[in-house]
Amino acid sequence: MIINDDYMNSDEVSKLLELSGSNVRKYSAALAKSGYDFKTDNKKKRYYTHSDYETLQKLKFLVQHKNLSLEVAANTIIEGLERNRSASRAHNEQTENEENNRSLTALQDSEESPPPEVVGAIAEQFKQQQELNNQLLGIIEEYRTALSDSKNDLRELEDQRRADREQTNRQLEQLQASFDKQAEQMENT
Numbered sequence: 001m002i003i004n005d006d007y008m009n010s011d012e013v014s015k016l017l018e019l020s021g022s023n024v025r026k027y028s029a030a031l032a033k034s035g036y037d038f039k040t041d042n043k044k045k046r047y048y049t050h051s052d053y054e055t056l057q058k059l060k061f062l063v064q065h066k067n068l069s070l071e072v073a074a075n076t077i078i079e080g081l082e083r084n085r086s087a088s089r090a091h092n093e094q095t096e097n098e099e100n101n102r103s104l105t106a107l108q109d110s111e112e113s114p115p116p117e118v119v120g121a122i123a124e125q126f127k128q129q130q131e132l133n134n135q136l137l138g139i140i141e142e143y144r145t146a147l148s149d150s151k152n153d154l155r156e157l158e159d160q161r162r163a164d165r166e167q168t169n170r171q172l173e174q175l176q177a178s179f180d181k182q183a184e185q186m187e188n189t
Helices: 010-017 021-033 050-064 070-109 116-188
Strands: none
Touching: 010 021, 010 050, 021 050, 021 070, 050 070, 070 116
16 A cells, blocks of 8 residues: 555554554554454554544544543444445435436426337336435434434433432542541540
C-alpha cells in the first residue's frame, strides 16, 4: 500500500488525541473487533485518515466522559456509522427514483409514445423501486427507534449509576459517623 499525505501514523494520531500510543492501539483494536476497517500496510501497521481520527475522538469521548466500556462504546459508534450508511443509501436511491420519475414523465409528455412493452417495463421497474424505497424507509425507522431506545437505555444506566453513587456516599457518611461516634465513646471511657 502506498501511504500518502492523507494518512497519519499512530504517533501523529496519539498526539492529536492526547492519548498514549498503547491506548490508540487499544481503541483501534476495539473498533476493528466491532467491524471498523483501518488502512494497513503489508506489515499490518495501521494508518489513519481524518475520518478515522474523528471516529477515535468519538470513542475517546464515550469512554472518558460518558463512562462507557471500550467495547460498548466501540459497538455504539459502529452501529451509528452503519445507520448513517443506510440512510445515505436510502437517500441516493430516493434521488435515483425521482430522476426515474422525471424521465418517465418526460417520456409520457413527449409526442412520441413508446411501445406498450417499454411502458410496461418502466412501470414494473418503478413499482419495484417503490417497494425497495418502502423497505428502506422501514429499515431507517427501525434504526431511529433502536437509536432512541439506546439513548434511553444509556440515560437509564446513567441515572441508575448516579443513584447508586449517591446511595454509596450516604452509606459511607453513615459509616463515618458511626466510626466517629465509636471513637468518641472510646475516648470518653
